[in-house]
Amino acid sequence: MSMGFILASPVWWQFALLFGVGGLYIAIEDTLERALAADLLPEDMRSTGYGVLAAANGLGDFVSSVLVGVLWTTVSPAVGFAYAAILSLVGAALLLRVRQGG
Numbered sequence: 001m002s003m004g005f006i007l008a009s010p011v012w013w014q015f016a017l018l019f020g021v022g023g024l025y026i027a028i029e030d031t032l033e034r035a036l037a038a039d040l041l042p043e044d045m046r047s048t049g050y051g052v053l054a055a056a057n058g059l060g061d062f063v064s065s066v067l068v069g070v071l072w073t074t075v076s077p078a079v080g081f082a083y084a085a086i087l088s089l090v091g092a093a094l095l096l097r098v099r100q101g102g
Contacts (some may be wrong), residue, residue: 001025002085006078 072080
């Protein structure tokens with residue numbers, strides 16, 4: 001999706017498609033994140049775990065938004081999207097490594 005925003009022509013339907021893909025991604029990711037937290041946490045700690053998860057997400061969103069905003073304004077919008085794409089790939093690789101156990 002990030003690469004799509006970098007490479008897309010300034011045509012409304014391409015941006016609409018990319019935002020649709022982004023919305024679908026967020027819906028899937030949020031659902032899986034909460035389901036995984038429910039599986040990993042003991043029942044008596046779930047509410048606290050959800051609170052910690054929300055706090056970590058909020059802090060991460062804030063830091064990410066500041067970094068991408070700085071890159072966007074000081075360098076270029078493409079660099080901001082490239083940064084997001086690289087972090088997405090690194091996160092996916094880390095999740096795959098953890099999932100495989102090593």
